Every structure is written in structure tokens, then in C-alpha cells.
Amino acid sequence: MTLPTLGLVGLGKIARDQHIPAIAATGLFELAAVVSPDCATADGIMGGVPSFRSQAEMLAALPGLDAVALCTPPAVRHGLTVEALRAGCHVLIEKPPAATLSELHDLAAEAESARCTLFTAWHSQFNPAVEETRRRLADATIRSVAITWKEDVRRWHPGQDWIFAAGGFGVFDPGINALSILTDILPAPVFVRAADLHVPANRDTPIAATLEMGAAPGSRIGRITADFDFLQQGEQTWSIVIETAAGRLDLTHGGTRLLVDGVPVLAEPDTEYQRIYRHFHRLVTDGASDVDGRPLSLVADACMVGRWHRTDSFDW
């Protein structure tokens, strides 16, 4: 049986560290082409795989291409996704799936009219520990949820000015991973009640943020808070602590480890991207889509109801 062919668009860190190894490890798609404005880079990384300078060139050269995985910055994802869907390709989009909610709604409609699969891949949702946490919370009385997501932007996004440009999400770029886990594990919808957003004097997106959230009345879910920081020195923290009537859950290391009342229950190696490609393949086979706008809604809501504060300038 021939594998569906896939073009990888954008060859940044996430494409090289995660997508290419996961495509190889799962063996469900044939990597048929890569797209990078800098062809020399693409040739250097990919050896035998054809490389193109733009998605349009790739689509023209490979009219039978089955699928595209988009790993570009969010600002250009809407246009590229529309282009790929209209060429009849199934599309997997890295998180966040679009620059705005209006774009994301439009993409869902475009995928439907193109009869193609659209998959908004929130990678943090694809950890076994996240799934196990969801299972344990399904019928729980949840007293509180505290998200702490603190990392050093200089270490994880060195020199990436786009992240602090308008539309670049700032600290919400990692923070939205926590929110994608939150909406996935809780048995009821979550709402932003208030937020404080701290924006460097010389930048346009937050470098730190705190959110107060809550769930609908009658949902047996108490206070939900998030503390996002992009200037964390030393130990990096990506954890969610959930206090339930039956005990405490610690989902740590970005959703890869689960402790129940302090006792480790799950700690699997990081295979989230393999699970993502398996899910994408299943969606394509089933003719289905998986479009999850909840994490992006929470960020937009936080920006809309939040208080904006100016803080110290940030330079690399």
C-alpha cells in the first residue's frame, strides 16, 4: 500500500526537532517535499527530499500531493492553509493554528467546503499523562487548578523578535500550551474572568501574564489560575497542580509526568509528535477534521478583558 504523501512547510526548530523525526518514526506518511525560503538549508537538512522556496511552487510541482504540515510562524498560516486546502491537500497546523479567531473559523469552513481534513495540532494535548489526568478528573470535585508556566525566552526562542511583535503572542506562545491542556483535562468549559498582562516598553506582546479563570455554575470546579513568565532563570517550570476532593494531581514537565498525592503515576518519554501524526493519519483515513479553538479563545479573551501594564524594556 502506498503511503499518503506529505509536504512539510517551514523548516524551523519545531520542524527539525519534532516533525521530521516523528514522520520517520511513525511511517504513516511519505515525506515528499519540504518548503523553506532558504533552499540551501532545506537541501542541507533533507538530502534526497525535493525542496521548494514556497508552498505554491511545491503544489504546482506535485499536483497529487495528499497532505501538508504547516510549521511556519502563525501570521502566515491562514493564507497557506487556504492555499493548501484549495489544492485538495489535508492540512496539519502547528499551534497556534492561526493569528486570530476569525481566521480559524474561516479555516474550518474552508476545510469543510474542500472536503479535506483540517487538524489543529495542540501538541501538549498528546501526552499519556494528560489523557490519564482527563480520565481522573471526569467525575471529580475540583477545588482548584493552578497553572505555573515559567521559562526563559532567551533560551527557547533566542533572537526570535516575531514573538514580541504584534500578533506574536509573547508569553502566550508557551502559555497557550498550558491552556490547551487545561481545556482538554477539565470536564466543563473554562472562562477568563480577569487578567493582568505585562508588556515590555519596547515590545507589543506580554512577557508575563496572570489569569483568573472559572467554570460555569454547577460544574464542581473552583478557582483556576495561570501564572505565565518568560523571564524565568534557573529551573524551568511547566506544571499544573489540581486539588480535588479525592486528592492532589501534579501534572508536570509540560504535561508529560503525572503525580497523584506526590506519587509518580506516569512518566513517559516525549512521544507527543508521534501521537500527533498517528491522529492526523486516522483523521485523513476517516475523512474527519479536528479543529479545537478553545485555547486560542482563552488567549483572545484574556487580551480583551485583561489590564495591560508597561514593564521594563526587553532586549536579547
Add this chain to the structure above:
Amino acid sequence: MTLPTLGLVGLGKIARDQHIPAIAATGLFELAAVVSPDCATADGIMGGVPSFRSQAEMLAALPGLDAVALCTPPAVRHGLTVEALRAGCHVLIEKPPAATLSELHDLAAEAESARCTLFTAWHSQFNPAVEETRRRLADATIRSVAITWKEDVRRWHPGQDWIFAAGGFGVFDPGINALSILTDILPAPVFVRAADLHVPANRDTPIAATLEMGAAPGSRIGRITADFDFLQQGEQTWSIVIETAAGRLDLTHGGTRLLVDGVPVLAEPDTEYQRIYRHFHRLVTDGASDVDGRPLSLVADACMVGRWHRTDSFDW
């Protein structure tokens, strides 16, 4: 035939100026109760109609109530709508229908599971001139759309501090009316590309904003701009100028008048709230809902991708 009964929740300016006269003029609902924290006010305005201090009291006293119209500030609409839907009431919500998009999505789901009508009433959409503009733009090549929405907050919202508190929308409170017309008249979805938001030093929401928008590729729609100002002295402006390949449309006076190449085509008296109650009655009769999240998405998107600027303090 007995009319469906309706409870009016919130007795502010919009309820008194628009809802009560429209309910009387259309004669499709029986105004069965009003809710106001200040009962004396309610008694003074409504004479014979029973008044309650909270919606919960009203729902307990009138278990057969058919419908509720919510005219409270946006921050409390989600909780009140859920309460009314769970009591089996159809709900009409004043604009904006919720404080956040997550709340609005939840309300749509609640209405579906309660099998009740939910109607997010964007009143500016209910003008004959708006409908006529939509008809004329259906197949047009649209070169540009320029929204100018400039009014004096001291005149229209005197002393209403909530509008400048976090979550109060600021200049987007009137501006969202323009956006609700925009999404209604254009034949393709609209996206925010960039925004500048000007927030007074002593407040938390914008007092002025400019938006750069666009539509999907292939939609024959050019540049779309919006200029919102809350400090307009003298003449107040609520206009949308649309340049098409076939000529120019001026939708003025908040969407109530239409000029085609400078010639008045439609100028009807302001009957939008009568049309709103007719539409609500039809939805209830048909067992349908009308939930339009597009204007709120555009505001949230503008806040997420926008540049925030501090401007002079604002005092009444």
C-alpha cells in the same frame, strides 16, 4: 391566542428607550415582569408590571415564564443567560452578548441542550438600509471599506465607569455596532490584520482605536479600515463608506441611511428594535436560535494582535 410572556432584566437606558416601547409596539410578547436591583425605579417606570430585585426571584415567582430579554452590562450576562435557559426560558441578549468568546460558545451549547431559543441581538444589523447594502454588495467588487465611528462618551454614557473598567469594551462598545454591520453586509469573512488601541492612563479599555482588516484571498474585497473615537466633539459620526467597481455606497447615521453615489436611497425611521422583537418571536415560533459571534471575535482579535498605547487620563 395568548402571547408568550417575557421578563425584562435590567432597566437601564437601552431598556427604557428601546425595549419597552418596541415590546409595546410589536405586541408579540406580554411584558410579564421587570428585574432591577432598585425596585423603586422599576415600580416608577412600569406601573402595573410586577418587578423583582433579581432574575432568580422572578423565575421562582413566575415558573411558566416563556422568555427573558437581558439588558444588563455584559459582565453578568453569561450567568444570567445560563440561569434563564436552565429555567426553560428563551433568551434575547443585548449586544455584546457576553464578556468573552468562551462564554458565548458556552451559551450556544447551553441553549442547544435546553432546547431553547438564544438570540444575540446586534441591533445595528436590523436596519432596512443595512439589509439593502448587503443586497447590493452580494456580487460587487469592493475596492475599500472605511468605517468612521466617532461619538462623545460623555454624552452617550455619562458617568458609566464600567465601560472603561477591564471587560467594559471602551470605544469598542459603540465600535462593535459598526463591526456587526460590517460582518453582516460583506459577502466574505473579515479578518483583523493590525490594530492600534489607545487606553487612558487611568483606565483599562481603549478610548480610541484604529483597525486594519482584510478578507480572504479571492474574495474581491480590498482594504477595510475602522476608525473609532470616543472623544468626538460636535457632530457625531457613525458611517461606513464602501467604494465598489460600480460606485460608492454611504451607509450613514449608524446604518439607518443609505446613499448611492451621493443620492439618498433609504432613510427610514429608527425601528430596529421592533424588527428585533419580530425576529425573536419568529425564532421562538420556529424553535431556532440566532447566535452571531463574528463582531465579538473581531474585537477579541483586535485586542490580541493590536498594539496598546497609553494616552491622557480620562475623567468625566
